[in-house]
Amino acid sequence: MSEIFENIPQEATPESAKPKVKKGFLATVFGGDLLTGNFVQKHLGLIGFIGLLLILDIALQYKFEDYQKQIQRNNKELNEQRTIYNESMSALEIKKRQSQVAQDIAKMGLKELSSPPVILESTDTLSHP
Numbered sequence: 711m712s713e714i715f716e717n718i719p720q721e722a723t724p725e726s727a728k729p730k731v732k733k734g735f736l737a738t739v740f741g742g743d744l745l746t747g748n749f750v751q752k753h754l755g756l757i758g759f760i761g762l763l764l765i766l767d768i769a770l771q772y773k774f775e776d777y778q779k780q781i782q783r784n785n786k787e788l789n790e791q792r793t794i795y796n797e798s799m800s801a802l803e804i805k806k807r808q809s810q811v812a813q814d815i816a817k818m819g820l821k822e823l824s825s826p827p828v829i830l831e832s833t834d835t836l837s838h839p
Contacts, residue, residue, distance in 0.1 A: 738744050804810060812822050
């Protein structure tokens with residue numbers, strides 16, 4: 711009869727009864743045991759929410775970086791347009807000078823008046839009804 715009991719396998723001992731071997735932190739992280747731990751499973755929703763916030767933060771940083779680049783491009787273009795405007799106004803101020811106007815009129819074949827124009831006054835006493 712003892713032969714019968716020898717061939718029957720012994721019951722496997724439960725996992726909690728086996729002594730646990732402690733691993734180092736790196737072995738736990740790279741072995742995947744960290745993700746299957748009780749703490750991680752208990753707070754999985756919070757960890758997912760924090761991950762989502764990190765992704766949104768990175769996306770916003772890229773978006774604001776693009777905005778900053780666009781602002782710099784617009785400032786550069788504004789400065790170029792301001793320079794063009796100042797050059798145009800300077801050229802116009804030169805053309806508005808009386809001496810420049812006199813030269814332009816002389817090129818057209820007209821002469822500048824040397825005496826002031828005569829003002830004609832009307833002495834009409836007729837009144838209209």
